[in-house]
Amino acid sequence: MSGDPKPIVVGVDGSASALRAVGWAAAEARRRHVLLSLVHVVDEAPLAAVRFVPRYDEVVRIASMRGRRLLRQARDLARQAEPTVAQSEHLLRGTVSGWLRTESEDASLLVLGTEPAGAIGRLVAGSVAIDLAAHASCPVVLVRSHVAEDEPPETGPIVVGVAGTPASEAALAFAFEEAALRRTGLVVVHSLDDRLLVTLFEEGKRQLDHTAVEKHEDQALADRLAGWREKYPDVSVDRIVVRGRPATRLLDLADRAQLLVVGGRGRGGFTGLLFGSTSQDVLSRALCPVVVVRDYEDSGTPPRG
Known part of the structure; x- marks a missing residue:
């Protein structure tokens, strides 16, 4: 707490x-x-x-x-x-x-x-x-x-979407704390964008082993979550790695969740893809409450007092 x-x-x-x-x-x-x-x-x-x-x-x-x-x-x-x-x-x-x-x-x-x-x-x-x-x-x-x-259900997990950004770390911090407060589990959804790898392998006349790539990303995600799991040992965590944009999977999971947490990249004016396409999608379509946790100027986590 x-x-x-x-x-x-x-x-x-x-x-x-x-x-x-x-x-x-x-x-x-x-x-x-x-x-x-x-x-x-x-x-x-x-x-x-x-x-x-x-x-x-x-x-x-x-x-x-x-x-x-x-x-x-x-x-x-x-x-x-x-x-x-x-x-x-x-x-x-x-x-x-x-x-x-x-x-x-x-x-x-x-x-x-x-x-x-x-x-x-x-x-x-x-x-x-x-x-x-x-x-x-x-x-x-x-x-x-x-x-x-x-x-949406009053019980169920907290769902959080993560990528390799400071906003994702802030979202993870919020999601773990919220899961601990609510005494519920956490589902972490990580998006794997392998389009460039596919293109490079195709140009090299080779076939990309998607299973191996997904296994590698899952292990990387597990390593990334290790510190959070140590800090919140009572929070059960499920990892999901999805290819491409994760919005559809996030929305499906959010229909059965208490809360959906996403990171936003915005610091300045509302220009361009401020939150990115995933955050925009879930803001527009999620059934459960959605929390937007931005990356802040001074650190990768939001101010907590």
């Missing part, structure tokens, strides 16, 4: 997914013995169209009243779910992304709700969630609302 004194911050907007995120965050705050911070932002962006009309102040007042009502609703839900968890409530005014990024600077986790889309039964991460996953100063958890047939 980390003993991290920083609070868990959850965004409150009254949506079904945000209320679900409040419940998830309250349970996590209990596990970590930290404060639950409920935040609602009176978003000035959609109010800009009436900024210069005579009753603008009245519009803001009504929006603030609504925000206080939503915070009370979230507070009551959290108290009912986790009565021992201490809470704080914050009504802010400005931009949602801007304020939640600020709040993340002194948080252990930032938890957001995302809504499912259409009949495909997979979530679509909105622009605010993508922005915060890219720029927040702590790991970001995305929790979707559900219909009954899409409900």
Whole structure:
């Protein structure tokens, strides 16, 4: 257990997914013995169209009243779910992304709700969630609302996708700690991209032994996990090596998992493939809560207080 004194911050907007995120965050705050911070932002962006009309102040007042009502609703839900968890409530005014990024600077986790889309039964991460996953100063958890047939299990393993990047080490650190907190197993999925090897072998008129390569990668992964397994001896670990992009396998596993953890490469502005294709896929389609753990400026692991 980390003993991290920083609070868990959850965004409150009254949506079904945000209320679900409040419940998830309250349970996590209990596990970590930290404060639950409920935040609602009176978003000035959609109010800009009436900024210069005579009753603008009245519009803001009504929006603030609504925000206080939503915070009370979230507070009551959290108290009912986790009565021992201490809470704080914050009504802010400005931009949602801007304020939640600020709040993340002194948080252990930032938890957001995302809504499912259409009949495909997979979530679509909105622009605010993508922005915060890219720029927040702590790991970001995305929790979707559900219909009954899409409900993920409350028990099951933690699934983490890893590659050879600092963000993957940060994701591993988070995943092992979370598995220990929840007293569950961990499934580590490593992607083997052997396209260049295949091309080189083909040009040399030779055939690549895929079995041997996968065996080598599995052993390398086992060696990489040895230190983590020593630190967390009670966490059972399953290793999976997949060829190509691992998103499909991650999503299949996530349907039966408590939590999916991925690393993100972003440090600066949201340009190009900030998270990489795998993180983008799982953010867009995972059924269970998803945690994005970025590589930070000072080290390969996220700040823990």
